Amino acid sequence: MIKKTRSRPWALAGGQEPEPNQVVVFPGTEREARVSTKRTRVEVGDRVTLLTAGGGGHGAPGERDPDAVREDVAEGFVSAEAARDVYGVTGDV
Structure with a gap:
């Protein structure tokens, strides 16, 4: 079945x-x-x-841990632009 x-x-x-x-x-x-x-x-x-x-993703992008977003940028999973525009993470990304 x-x-x-x-x-x-x-x-x-x-x-x-x-x-x-x-x-x-x-x-x-x-x-x-x-x-x-x-x-x-x-x-x-x-x-x-x-x-x-x-x-x-699980949940809203704005609620994601900024350090996790920075790790994703470093690993190439997320661009610095997406970190800023989607996740609201700025600075050293």
Whole structure:
């Protein structure tokens, strides 16, 4: 038995709320449609693109520990601009 869930995926680190996963059928055509919970018939040769949520975060960016943001900048996970604009962390980042 296959169970479906409707919860958004958890993220790996601090940041924005993650987006839900999506399925795009017939991408780049006039029939393009984004589906998530409805059934869509596809035939052999039809194109389907899966958009996964990727990273995001647990909680609001402004509540993230500034030292953790600085570590992310040092590791190359976050740019200095994002540290300033998204997380509000300035100074030596």
